[in-house]
Amino acid sequence: MAQDARIAFIGGGNMARSLIGGLIADGYPATHIVASEPDTERRERLAGELGIATCADNATAAEGADAVILAVKPQVMRGVAEALGPIIANHGAVAISIAAGIRLGDLQRWLGAGTAIVRTMPNTPSLVQSGATALYANEHTSEAQRDLAETLLRAVGQTRWLENEQQMDAVTAISGSGPAYFFLVMEALEEAGVELGLDRETARLLTLETATGAARMALESDDPPAQLRQRVTSPGGTTERALEVLEASDLRGALQRAAEAAASRADELGNLLGEQ
Numbered sequence: 001m002a003q004d005a006r007i008a009f010i011g012g013g014n015m016a017r018s019l020i021g022g023l024i025a026d027g028y029p030a031t032h033i034v035a036s037e038p039d040t041e042r043r044e045r046l047a048g049e050l051g052i053a054t055c056a057d058n059a060t061a062a063e064g065a066d067a068v069i070l071a072v073k074p075q076v077m078r079g080v081a082e083a084l085g086p087i088i089a090n091h092g093a094v095a096i097s098i099a100a101g102i103r104l105g106d107l108q109r110w111l112g113a114g115t116a117i118v119r120t121m122p123n124t125p126s127l128v129q130s131g132a133t134a135l136y137a138n139e140h141t142s143e144a145q146r147d148l149a150e151t152l153l154r155a156v157g158q159t160r161w162l163e164n165e166q167q168m169d170a171v172t173a174i175s176g177s178g179p180a181y182f183f184l185v186m187e188a189l190e191e192a193g194v195e196l197g198l199d200r201e202t203a204r205l206l207t208l209e210t211a212t213g214a215a216r217m218a219l220e221s222d223d224p225p226a227q228l229r230q231r232v233t234s235p236g237g238t239t240e241r242a243l244e245v246l247e248a249s250d251l252r253g254a255l256q257r258a259a260e261a262a263a264s265r266a267d268e269l270g271n272l273l274g275e276q
């Protein structure tokens with residue numbers, strides 16, 4: 001990949017850390033990455049553990065960067081973008097937002113007309129290069145800038161360009177927030193194992209290996225998950241009994257409602273924090 005681009009992360013929290021860790025694990029030079037972060041302890045951890053340059057000032061980080069990754073919470077995005085707009089425009093950099101809900105039109109207004117902007121939704125498994133990121137670019141983004149955004153995010157997992165920006169809220173609900181749903185299932189299954197008499201360490205190991213194994217099988221198989229599930233489910237056996245309980249508890253409905261709630265919160269954030 002193009003490893004000569006200088007990347008600035010604005011905000012060095014959970015998601016920035018996952019992306020930076022994944023990029024470095026993929027071989028991206030730490031010397032080409034800088035992060036600005038107000039919290040001293042977090043800044044020192046980023047510098048100490050990942051070997052990148054850090055600073056407290058966003059403008060210093062963005063100066064001279066080819067890609068400025070806006071990794072702050074949606075609630076502070078407006079102030080951050082308005083302050084960085086002139087610096088990004090001056091260098092002809094591409095701004096890459098990872099914020100939930102914040103729309104391209106608002107980012108454009110805050111960063112300034114003509115700025116190249118790619119709106120994305122990554123997720124935390126980027127840290128172990130198993131991320132999933134959707135991207136959507138505005139019309140000012142050149143082919144080279146689209147390539148740069150895609151290349152950076154492909155280094156930490158799979159990428160997909162969206163056909164329209166409205167799909168971003170669905171992506172946020174499925175893959176952006178999704179790791180948390182699977183972590184919740186892991187927590188619950190581990191607890192069930194302990195309740196059934198396993199020691200915690202064994203219950204956790206069995207849970208995590210099963211989650212990894214199922215995900216890998218589903219990814220590597222040509223068959224859909226429903227068919228893989230059927231192969232585990234012997235007629236009259238144990239899985240059948242368990243699945244009857246899950247279906248009766250309306251697990252599918254719960255996941256549907258959860259995803260709808262996440263997507264509508266993304267839309268709500270866009271309405272609350274944006275101007276359109």
Ligand SMILES: NC(=O)C1=CN([C@@H]2O[C@H](COP(=O)(O)OP(=O)(O)OC[C@H]3O[C@@H](n4cnc5c(N)ncnc54)[C@H](OP(=O)(O)O)[C@@H]3O)[C@@H](O)[C@H]2O)C=CC1
Nearest residue numbers: 011012013014015016039071072073074098099100122123
């Ligand atoms: N976490 C996730 O799984 C995902 C998050 N996202 C998006 O990523 C963005 C960041 O989320 P996440 O990493 O979870 O949040 P965090 O709170 O962990 O990270 C944001 C960081 O930005 C810092 N910050 C606050 N104000 C400023 C400022 N003015 N300038 C620079 N840095 C600032 C915060 O410091 P302090 O805490 O001191 O305020 C914090 O360290 C959000 O917009 C979110 O929607 C997208 C996909 C997945």
Ligand SMILES: O=C(O)[C@@H]1CCC=N1
Nearest residue numbers: 099100172176177178
């Ligand atoms: O919870 C959130 O708002 C962010 C966006 C997707 C994952 N975390």
